[in-house]
Amino acid sequence: MRPARAARAAGYVLAACLIVGLVFSAFGVPRAAAQSEQPSPTPVISDDQVNAIARDMYCPICDNIPLDVCPTAACAEWREQIRTKLAEGWDRKQIEEFFALRFSDRVLSLPPARGLNLLLYIGPALILLAGIAAVYFTVKKLLKKPSAGGQTAEPAREDEYIRRVEEELRRREREK
Amino acid sequence: MIANIGYGGLLVAFAVALYGIAAAIYGAVKKNERVAESARLAMQLTFPLVSVAVVALLVLLVSGRYEYAYVYNVTSSAMPLYLKITALWGGQDGSLLFWSWLLSAFTTAVTLRKWDRDREFLPWVVVVALVTLVFFLTLSLFVDNPFERFFISADGGEVLAMFQPAGTFAVLPPDGRGLNPLLRHPGMIIHPPMLYLGFVSFVIPFAFAIAALVTGRSDDRWIRITRRWSLTAWLFLSLGLLLGSRWAYDVLGWGGYWGWDPVELAAFMPWLSGTAFLHSVMIQEKRGLFKRWNMILIILTYLLVIFGTFLTRSGVVNSVHSFARSALGPLFFAFIALSALTAFALLVWRWEKLHAEGNMTSLLSRESFFLFNNLLFMGLLVICFSGVVYPIVAELVTGNKVTVGPRYYELATPPLFLGLLLLMGIAPLSAWGRSTVKTLGKAIWKPLAASLLVLAGVILLGVRSVMALTGLWLAAAVGFITLYDYGRAVLARARRSGESLPLAFWRLAGRNRRRYGGYIIHLGVVIMAIGIIGIESFQVETQRAISRGETLSLGAYSVRFDDVKSFDTNDNRNVVRAEMTVIKNGREVGQIYPRRDFFYDSQQPMTIPGMYSTLEEDVYVILADWQPLTADRATFKFYLNPLINWLWTGGLVFILGMLVAAWPAQEDEPAGEVKP
Amino acid sequence: MSLNPSTPASAEPTPPRAAPLPWWAVALAFLLLVGFLTILGLALRNPAVEVGDHVPPFILESYNGEQVNTADFQGKVMLINFWASWCDPCAQEAAELEAAWKALQPGGKVVFLGVAYLDTDREALNYLKQYGITYPNGPDNQTRISNIFRIRGVPETYLVDAQGRLAAVKIGPFASVDEIFQMIQPHLP
Structure with a gap:
C-alpha cells in the first residue's frame, strides 16, 4: 500500500469509526429503566416515575446534584410538581419544557440543541474533525518525507527486543 | 505572635523568590555563573x-485559636486532632498556602539534583518555577491570607486584618464552625493533597520545557530529565481522581462515582493532556518526531493545571465543592493570560528549530498508534473543555445560565473511550518504525478468539445494549491480548535464560519496567472499564416510602426496613440512622445502615448510604426522607450498582502499574543520563 | 538492556530544513488564544447591579395575571423582595413586609413587588394566602429578575429610588417593620 493512500484510508476509517460510534452512543446507551416490582399502594405516580425524570434535571439550589437526590425543601417541591404533572398526563418532554420555560434552561442536564447551544454540539465535532485532518496531513507529510539516512537501518531498541522474543517463540514451537 | 512569624516567613519567601527570578535572568543573560548559582540557592531557600x-498555621489550628478567621472557619473544639491537622487544606486560604508549600518542596528538590551537564537549563527552570511560586504566594499574602484575625469596629462591623486596626477591638469566639462535614471523609482528606501533588509536579516538566525553548535545545534532554516527574505527577493526579470518585460514591449519596462536575473536570483535564504527553514523549525519545507537539502538550497541561486550580477557587463555575466568588478570579486570569501568551510566543519563536528529525515508515507502527491515541485524548479534552467553558459563554451571550450535565458527556465520550481501549490492545504489540500484519496478527488472533467466546457468553447472559457489548468485548480482548503477550515473553525468556517460569515472570517485569508497568496499567484500565460499563449500563434503582418491617425489592435483592433511630453525638451531630436487612434470593445476607447526619456547627446535612458490597454488585441504599412525626415510615432510595467493585480493584491495579513504571530502576536511568 | 545512545533524536545533524511556520497559522492560533482569554476575562466581571447603578426595567407576570412593568413606576420608590415558599427565614419577614405595605400604600409613593424565586405555583400561592400578602407577587420566570441583581439566596430585598437607581440592599430577613421603614424613608421623594 502506498503511504499516501494508506494514510487516506486510515483517515476514512477513523472518521467512519467516529461517526458509527456517535450513532451508537446516541441510540445505544439506554438509561436503565427504574423498576418497581410491587405497585405501591397509595400514590398513583410512584417515586420511580418521578425520579426517572428528575434524575436528568438540576435544581439551581443544589449545584451539580441531580434533582432526584437533592435533599433540599425546594427540590422536594419540584419533585412534587413533576408528580402532579405526570398525574395530569404530561409526558417527559412536556415536563422538561415546562421547567425550562419557568426556571430557565439551566434545569436541564442537556442544553436543548437550539440557538447558541448548537455551538456545544457542533463545536467539539468540528475541532475533532480539524484534529483528524491535522493528523492526516502530518502522517501524509511524514510518510512522504525522504528518509534521513537509511530508515530500516536504524531499528529502535524495542523492535530488536520484539524480534528476539518472536525468534525465541518460533524456535520453541519448532522444537515441540 | 505565631501568626506574625508565619506571615513573616511567607513575606521573606516572597522576597527571596523575587530575588531568585531576577538573579536567574541576570545570570543567564550575562552568563554569570555565580549569580545563577545564587538563584538556585534562593530557590532552595523557599521550602x-x-x-x-505552614507550621505556624498548623500550630494555630491545633491549639484552637479561633480569633483567627481561618481557624474559626475550618475547625471546632469537637474535632479530633487529625482533622484539625488536615483542616490545613480544608478551606480556601489554607489550601492555597498548601499549594505553595508543595510547590516550594518540589522546586527545592529540583535544585538538589546534579546540574553539571544541564547548567544552561538551570536559570530558566528557576525562573518558571519561582514565577509560579510567586503567584501563589501573592494570593496567600495579599488576597487570601490565612493569618487574618477578627476585629469588631466601633459601629459593630466585623473587620478581618493581620494587625489590629485603629478604633477596633479584638474578638475571641469561644468555638469554631468546624470543617465542612462533606470534607471529613478519609477519601476527601487525602484527595486534595494527591491532586495538588499531581498539579504541582507537572510544573517541573513544564519548567524544563520552557528552559529548553528559551535555550533553544531541540533534543529530548528535557523530556529525559523530567520523565520521572511527569510519571509522579500522573501517579498523584490519578490517585487523586480515584480517591475523589470513591469519596463521591461513599459520601455524596447519589449512587454514582463521577458526576462530570466542573470541579472534577478541572482535575480530569490536566490528566487527559498529561496522559497524552506521557505517551507521545516516547515517540520523540525513540524516533525524534513530534517535538512541537510535545511542547504544546506540556504547555497545555501546565495551563490546565492553573486553570483547574482557578476553576475550583474562583467561583466562575458553581459546584459542590467550589468556594465562593472572590478576588482571586482576576489574579488567576492575569496569570493564565501571561503564561499562555509567553509560552505561545516562545513556541512560535522556536518553531522551526523543533522540526521532526525522523520520519514515519508505516501506519502500522507504534508511533502512528500513539498519534491516534493522542488524537483521542485530545478529543476527550476538547469535549470536557467545551462542557466546562460553554456555560460561561452562554451566560455571557444570553445572560442565562445553562447546565452541561452528565448526559452531554455520556453522549459524546463513549466512542472515544472505546477507541482508546482498542488502541491499548494493539499499540503495545506494535513495533517502532514498522510492524507487519503478520506479526501483529500472530500476537492477536488467539486472545481475540478467546474474547469472542466472552462476547458470546455475555450475549447469552442477556445483555443486548450495543455499547455495553462492544465495551465488554473490547475490554476482554485487550485484557487477553495483554496477558497473552506477557505470557509469550515470559516463556521466551525462560527458554533463553533457563530460568524457572515464576522467576522469568518476575525478572521480565523488572527488566523493562516502563514497558511492563504500562502493561499493568493497561490491565488496570481494562478492569476499571468493566466496572464502569457495568454501572453505567446496568445500574437500576427504585424509591419508595415503606413502613417498619416492609421490604423494598430490586433484582435478586430486597432490603427490609427494621428500625430507625435519631440521636445526638458528642461531636455535635444529629444522626438519623436506619437499620436494614439485606436479603438475597430469600436469604438474609447482611445488615446495612443508611443514615443522615446533620452537623449543628456548620448547619449542613449529609447523606451516607448503606452499602452491601460484593464482586458482582453493590446494594446501595439512601435514606431519602424521614419525618420524625411518622417514625414508622421512611423513604428509601435503593440502587443496585453492578460491577462497581471492579472499578476500585482496577484502580488498585492501575496504581500498582504506575509504581512499577515510576520506581527508580537501575538500568534505565543511567542509560538516559549517559546520552550526550 | 541499555538504551542505545544514538537514537535518531540526536543522531544526525538534520538534513531537510523544516518549512517556516505560515503567518496565518500563528495569527489564527493567537486569535483563538486571545478570544478564549477575552471570554474568560469578560466572565469574571461581576455584572450585578451595585448600589447607585441604574436598574434595568423588567416585567413581572404576577400571580393575578397582570403584567407589572417596572418602567411604569418612574418617580416612585420600588421595593423588590425575593422570597420562596421553601425558605424558612422568608416566612419570618412576610408579615412585616405586608404590614409595611399596608402602612405605605396610601401615600402612593412606594411600590412593593414580591418575586418568588425557584418556586412552584401551588406552594407559592399557598404561602401568599397564608401570610395574607396583598402587594403584587409573581414568579421569577427563567430567573431573569434574580439575574439582574445576582441574588445569593432568599430572602433578599432591593430598594430602587425614584430615579431608578439601586438605593439599598438587605440580605436576609427584616427583623421588624421599623427596619423596613428605615430602609425606605431616606429615599422617599
Missing part, C-alpha cells in the same frame, strides 16, 4: 521559608 508559615 524552609514556606514551611515556617
Whole structure:
C-alpha cells in the first residue's frame, strides 16, 4: 500500500469509526429503566416515575446534584410538581419544557440543541474533525518525507527486543 | 505572635523568590555563573521559608485559636486532632498556602539534583518555577491570607486584618464552625493533597520545557530529565481522581462515582493532556518526531493545571465543592493570560528549530498508534473543555445560565473511550518504525478468539445494549491480548535464560519496567472499564416510602426496613440512622445502615448510604426522607450498582502499574543520563 | 538492556530544513488564544447591579395575571423582595413586609413587588394566602429578575429610588417593620 493512500484510508476509517460510534452512543446507551416490582399502594405516580425524570434535571439550589437526590425543601417541591404533572398526563418532554420555560434552561442536564447551544454540539465535532485532518496531513507529510539516512537501518531498541522474543517463540514451537 | 512569624516567613519567601527570578535572568543573560548559582540557592531557600508559615498555621489550628478567621472557619473544639491537622487544606486560604508549600518542596528538590551537564537549563527552570511560586504566594499574602484575625469596629462591623486596626477591638469566639462535614471523609482528606501533588509536579516538566525553548535545545534532554516527574505527577493526579470518585460514591449519596462536575473536570483535564504527553514523549525519545507537539502538550497541561486550580477557587463555575466568588478570579486570569501568551510566543519563536528529525515508515507502527491515541485524548479534552467553558459563554451571550450535565458527556465520550481501549490492545504489540500484519496478527488472533467466546457468553447472559457489548468485548480482548503477550515473553525468556517460569515472570517485569508497568496499567484500565460499563449500563434503582418491617425489592435483592433511630453525638451531630436487612434470593445476607447526619456547627446535612458490597454488585441504599412525626415510615432510595467493585480493584491495579513504571530502576536511568 | 545512545533524536545533524511556520497559522492560533482569554476575562466581571447603578426595567407576570412593568413606576420608590415558599427565614419577614405595605400604600409613593424565586405555583400561592400578602407577587420566570441583581439566596430585598437607581440592599430577613421603614424613608421623594 502506498503511504499516501494508506494514510487516506486510515483517515476514512477513523472518521467512519467516529461517526458509527456517535450513532451508537446516541441510540445505544439506554438509561436503565427504574423498576418497581410491587405497585405501591397509595400514590398513583410512584417515586420511580418521578425520579426517572428528575434524575436528568438540576435544581439551581443544589449545584451539580441531580434533582432526584437533592435533599433540599425546594427540590422536594419540584419533585412534587413533576408528580402532579405526570398525574395530569404530561409526558417527559412536556415536563422538561415546562421547567425550562419557568426556571430557565439551566434545569436541564442537556442544553436543548437550539440557538447558541448548537455551538456545544457542533463545536467539539468540528475541532475533532480539524484534529483528524491535522493528523492526516502530518502522517501524509511524514510518510512522504525522504528518509534521513537509511530508515530500516536504524531499528529502535524495542523492535530488536520484539524480534528476539518472536525468534525465541518460533524456535520453541519448532522444537515441540 | 505565631501568626506574625508565619506571615513573616511567607513575606521573606516572597522576597527571596523575587530575588531568585531576577538573579536567574541576570545570570543567564550575562552568563554569570555565580549569580545563577545564587538563584538556585534562593530557590532552595523557599521550602524552609514556606514551611515556617505552614507550621505556624498548623500550630494555630491545633491549639484552637479561633480569633483567627481561618481557624474559626475550618475547625471546632469537637474535632479530633487529625482533622484539625488536615483542616490545613480544608478551606480556601489554607489550601492555597498548601499549594505553595508543595510547590516550594518540589522546586527545592529540583535544585538538589546534579546540574553539571544541564547548567544552561538551570536559570530558566528557576525562573518558571519561582514565577509560579510567586503567584501563589501573592494570593496567600495579599488576597487570601490565612493569618487574618477578627476585629469588631466601633459601629459593630466585623473587620478581618493581620494587625489590629485603629478604633477596633479584638474578638475571641469561644468555638469554631468546624470543617465542612462533606470534607471529613478519609477519601476527601487525602484527595486534595494527591491532586495538588499531581498539579504541582507537572510544573517541573513544564519548567524544563520552557528552559529548553528559551535555550533553544531541540533534543529530548528535557523530556529525559523530567520523565520521572511527569510519571509522579500522573501517579498523584490519578490517585487523586480515584480517591475523589470513591469519596463521591461513599459520601455524596447519589449512587454514582463521577458526576462530570466542573470541579472534577478541572482535575480530569490536566490528566487527559498529561496522559497524552506521557505517551507521545516516547515517540520523540525513540524516533525524534513530534517535538512541537510535545511542547504544546506540556504547555497545555501546565495551563490546565492553573486553570483547574482557578476553576475550583474562583467561583466562575458553581459546584459542590467550589468556594465562593472572590478576588482571586482576576489574579488567576492575569496569570493564565501571561503564561499562555509567553509560552505561545516562545513556541512560535522556536518553531522551526523543533522540526521532526525522523520520519514515519508505516501506519502500522507504534508511533502512528500513539498519534491516534493522542488524537483521542485530545478529543476527550476538547469535549470536557467545551462542557466546562460553554456555560460561561452562554451566560455571557444570553445572560442565562445553562447546565452541561452528565448526559452531554455520556453522549459524546463513549466512542472515544472505546477507541482508546482498542488502541491499548494493539499499540503495545506494535513495533517502532514498522510492524507487519503478520506479526501483529500472530500476537492477536488467539486472545481475540478467546474474547469472542466472552462476547458470546455475555450475549447469552442477556445483555443486548450495543455499547455495553462492544465495551465488554473490547475490554476482554485487550485484557487477553495483554496477558497473552506477557505470557509469550515470559516463556521466551525462560527458554533463553533457563530460568524457572515464576522467576522469568518476575525478572521480565523488572527488566523493562516502563514497558511492563504500562502493561499493568493497561490491565488496570481494562478492569476499571468493566466496572464502569457495568454501572453505567446496568445500574437500576427504585424509591419508595415503606413502613417498619416492609421490604423494598430490586433484582435478586430486597432490603427490609427494621428500625430507625435519631440521636445526638458528642461531636455535635444529629444522626438519623436506619437499620436494614439485606436479603438475597430469600436469604438474609447482611445488615446495612443508611443514615443522615446533620452537623449543628456548620448547619449542613449529609447523606451516607448503606452499602452491601460484593464482586458482582453493590446494594446501595439512601435514606431519602424521614419525618420524625411518622417514625414508622421512611423513604428509601435503593440502587443496585453492578460491577462497581471492579472499578476500585482496577484502580488498585492501575496504581500498582504506575509504581512499577515510576520506581527508580537501575538500568534505565543511567542509560538516559549517559546520552550526550 | 541499555538504551542505545544514538537514537535518531540526536543522531544526525538534520538534513531537510523544516518549512517556516505560515503567518496565518500563528495569527489564527493567537486569535483563538486571545478570544478564549477575552471570554474568560469578560466572565469574571461581576455584572450585578451595585448600589447607585441604574436598574434595568423588567416585567413581572404576577400571580393575578397582570403584567407589572417596572418602567411604569418612574418617580416612585420600588421595593423588590425575593422570597420562596421553601425558605424558612422568608416566612419570618412576610408579615412585616405586608404590614409595611399596608402602612405605605396610601401615600402612593412606594411600590412593593414580591418575586418568588425557584418556586412552584401551588406552594407559592399557598404561602401568599397564608401570610395574607396583598402587594403584587409573581414568579421569577427563567430567573431573569434574580439575574439582574445576582441574588445569593432568599430572602433578599432591593430598594430602587425614584430615579431608578439601586438605593439599598438587605440580605436576609427584616427583623421588624421599623427596619423596613428605615430602609425606605431616606429615599422617599
